[in-house]
Amino acid sequence: MERQKISEKFSELREREEGALICYVMAGDPSAERTNEIVKALVNGGADIIELGFPFSDPVADGPTIQVAGQRALAAGIDTQRYFELVKALDVQIPLVCMTYYNPVFKYGVEKFVEQAADAGISGLIVPDIPVEEAADLKSSCEKHGLDLIFLIAPTTTEGRVRKILERGSGFLYLVSRLGVTGAREDVSSSTRELLSRIETEIPKAVGFGISTGKQAEEVRKEGADAVIVGSAFVKIIEEGKDVNEKLEGLAKELKSGIKRAS
Secondary structure (H helix, E strand, O other): OOOOOHHHHHHHHHHOOOOEEEEEEEOOOOOHHHHHHHHHHHHHHOOOEEEEEOOOOOOOOOOHHHHHHHHHHHHOOOOHHHHHHHHHHOOOOOOEEEEOOHHHHHHHOHHHHHHHHHHHOOOEEEOOOOOHHHOHHHHHHHHHHOOEEEOEEOOOOOHHHHHHHHHHOOOOEEEEOOOOOOOOOOOOOHHHHHHHHHOOOOOOEEEEOOOOOHHHHHHHHHOOOOEEEEOHHHHHHHHHOOOHHHHHHHHHHHHHHHHHHHO
């Protein structure tokens, strides 16, 4: 199945003056078979882009909710080959992004990993623990195979590093709304506003870490974000295991409605 590229999705949304909803779930949690249903529920709820976590034993950017999801996926037998098979089989046309860590990419082989990601229909790659200064090989492979390499920018990222990221990043910028790890919060950090205001670029700005409600999504969009990223709130629903598809679709609709209210 031919899937949209990230740039195509953002172009489509810009024409409608609408922000994007980017939903994260862990591939293979609770099983490879269930992941297809989970992704469909998010798409039905209004997801514009899906981030599919590739499980790793030491996910330094992730909070407890996603850490445990990774452990469940590993226990369910997800490895590199099964991950790509799972992604390839997903019955969706919107862009898919792989979020993982550099150790499994490096161990598998950078070129081989990126090539197979592209073959599986992945549009972009997020690797939080590789500094932009050390990402030349990964960037080269992504360019060769038509994948966007998406970098994170935190409130503490220096201006010099921000410039390098703007030069080398594509797809969208992952703006970390607060210091710390992933996980739902009750408020939107004041650092979000400051971060959005100081990043001047044509690359779409997507804000993540801590967003879990439609009200928060609306607020972030009003502050100038082109997209809102939500992960832990969805993963928590999957962990709880009750009426999962209905609750995922319902939360996605709530978040997308908040984004639209601000557009």
